[in-house]
Amino acid sequence: MLNIGTQTHPLPHQDALYILLHRNQVLVEAEDQFLIPFTHFQPNAKMNAVYCGEWQTQEDEIKDIFVCRFESVPKGFTETSLRELLFEQDQAHYLLLSRAHQLSTWDRDHQFCGRCGTAMPEKHPKEHAKICPSCQLRHYPRISPCIIVSIRKDNQILLARGINAPKGKFSNIAGFVEAGETLEQAVAREIREEVGLEVSNIRYVDSQPWSFPHQLMVGFFADYDSGEITPAPGEIDEADWYPIDDLPHTPNLATISGQLIHRHVEHMKTNDV
Numbered sequence: 001m002l003n004i005g006t007q008t009h010p011l012p013h014q015d016a017l018y019i020l021l022h023r024n025q026v027l028v029e030a031e032d033q034f035l036i037p038f039t040h041f042q043p044n045a046k047m048n049a050v051y052c053g054e055w056q057t058q059e060d061e062i063k064d065i066f067v068c069r070f071e072s073v074p075k076g077f078t079e080t081s082l083r084e085l086l087f088e089q090d091q092a093h094y095l096l097l098s099r100a101h102q103l104s105t106w107d108r109d110h111q112f113c114g115r116c117g118t119a120m121p122e123k124h125p126k127e128h129a130k131i132c133p134s135c136q137l138r139h140y141p142r143i144s145p146c147i148i149v150s151i152r153k154d155n156q157i158l159l160a161r162g163i164n165a166p167k168g169k170f171s172n173i174a175g176f177v178e179a180g181e182t183l184e185q186a187v188a189r190e191i192r193e194e195v196g197l198e199v200s201n202i203r204y205v206d207s208q209p210w211s212f213p214h215q216l217m218v219g220f221f222a223d224y225d226s227g228e229i230t231p232a233p234g235e236i237d238e239a240d241w242y243p244i245d246d247l248p249h250t251p252n253l254a255t256i257s258g259q260l261i262h263r264h265v266e267h268m269k270t271n272d273v
């Protein structure tokens with residue numbers, strides 16, 4: 001597990017483990033190993049290491065973790081898609097890799113103050129923050145909350161296919177939370193906008209960081225209340241009610257979308273909703 005902690009952030013050192021990125025790909029060694037010892041690569045001044053926290057290894061050692069970006073792929077490494085690598089991981093490694101990618105992306109994309117334009121080369125020594133040396137504005141890593149919801153009607157759940165999803169691949173309704181909105185309001189609004197339905201009994205189930213690039217997916221169940229399914233043009237290609245014993249292709253169980261569907265179906269089978 002990763003201990004994010006409140007200790008002073010160390011500088012990169014030889015006993016730490018490193019996560020190496022190239023653009024939005026992860027650099028791995030054999031067998032998709034992405035936690036890289038210092039001696040396995042050539043550190044350079046441009047790699048811009050960002051501290052992620054303390055990691056407890058399987059051998060019960062405590063290791064500092066840093067994430068770095070490379071401008072080219074170093075010898076001995078291959079590039080792997082973040083998405084593919086993430087969904088092969090257990091929960092602890094998933095969260096570690098998500099955090100590393102989000103922190104590095106934030107660091108790369110916040111080189112200048114958004115208020116006054118001054119360069120911000122320094123990171124705060126204890127927090128993941130940058131403070132503008134000119135106007136003192138504090139900048140934290142961006143996290144964008146998104147809701148995702150599985151909707152029940154009797155013994156069926158609603159599944160939809162977005163315009164960018166391949167034919168035959170269905171999922172839940174999801175969308176970004178708007179400024180000034182509660183999570184529950186976002187759930188009701190997204191369902192209304194995307195499929196034209198009203199729901200009740202909106203309840204929280206689970207959450208998952210989603211580093212593409214910085215969402216936090218917040219998962220809910222809801223019950224159908226009223227309305228006819230009306231897919232939003234330009235957003236949803238098809239949507240329908242599916243009996244829980246005859247579902248189409250749904251997302252991988254490593255994703256919160258797949259988990260929500262699985263858990264909703266299990267609850268409905270045991271009437272434990």
Ligand SMILES: [Zn+2]
Nearest residue numbers: 113116132135
């Ligand atoms: Zn500023």
